Amino acid sequence: MGLQLFVRGPRSLRLTHDGSQFYQHAVRILEQVEAASAELAGLSETPRGTLTVALPMAFAREIVGPHLARFQAEYPDIRLDLRIGSGQPDLIRDAIDMAVIVGSATDSDLIQQRLINTPLIWIAAPEVATALPESPGPDELASLIGAVETRYGETPVTVVDKNGAVRDIALQGEQVMQVNDPILLREFVCAGGGLSFAPDLYCRAAIRDGSLVQLYPHLQLRQESSLSLLFPGRRLLPKKAQVFMAFLGDICAGMR
Known part of the structure; x- marks a missing residue:
């Protein structure tokens, strides 16, 4: 390198200024190499x-x-x-x-x-479901919805019927409660909060135990979660x- 890194005396060896700078850089490089080696070792050893x-x-x-x-x-x-x-x-x-x-x-x-x-499905509490129409049209369906997840509250949702016809349903804006948690939405519907749609993933247990009823399988929601x-x-x-x-x-x- 053309630099004097240390000075040797009769009984001592000390670093020059250049030597001290070089030493500090070398230590940092060694520390980085050791850290990289430890991380790579962690890829194959016991997870910790x-x-x-x-x-x-x-x-x-x-x-x-x-x-x-x-x-x-x-x-x-x-x-x-x-x-x-x-x-x-x-x-x-x-x-x-x-x-x-x-x-x-x-x-x-x-x-x-x-x-x-996970698909979105139509849900309601049993006592609410008995009062709902069997096959509502898109406009009527929108008027029956009591609450939705926030992510679906600002834009129309798309419904495909059994004949393949596609319709967009515009939700009733200020009349519909919006919730940013599907579990809270599910509990609201279970308590009689009207018709809604939610991810199937979070409704299966409630449907099995009778707290919820799945409705309108012939009106599939194109959106999914x-x-x-x-x-x-x-x-x-x-x-x-x-x-x-x-x-x-x-x-x-x-x-x-």
Whole structure:
């Protein structure tokens, strides 16, 4: 390099200014190499460490929650940090390893992996269902809706009848309550809140136990609800992330 890095005395060896600068850079490089080696080792060894995951509230409570104890028992060295909320989180800003989102990602730099698609179905409480018309037209159908998920409240929803005819239903604007949580919407409908439509995924148990009735199978909603896994576009994911992704995939596969 053409630089004097150290000065050798009769009984000592000391760094010059250039030598000190070189040493500090070398230490930083070694630390980065060691950190990279440790991360790569973590790809093949026992999954461990903190994993920060953002989940939608309904999905966390109804779908993931009943299985979390099993995951922790299988992977005791992973510490889950679950962030429950609505909307799409900022993975980079909030230091989140991965997220489950409803719909599609808005950030093209992130990798998106579909977990499940679930149709929207018409639902009502049994006592409400008995008072509803058997085969309402689109305009009448719109007037019967008591509440909708917020994401469907601003634009018409598309209905396809048994003959393949397509109609857009414009919801009754200010007359219809909007809710940004499908579980709260389901409970509102169960309590007699009128006709609505919601993701089949969150209504199955209530339909089985008789709290809800599924209506109008001949009037299929073209819109559907999808859940996707979102994570940074890194080539190598740590083992802790891989096993949690597989865990979510297994749960969703069992719900199809």
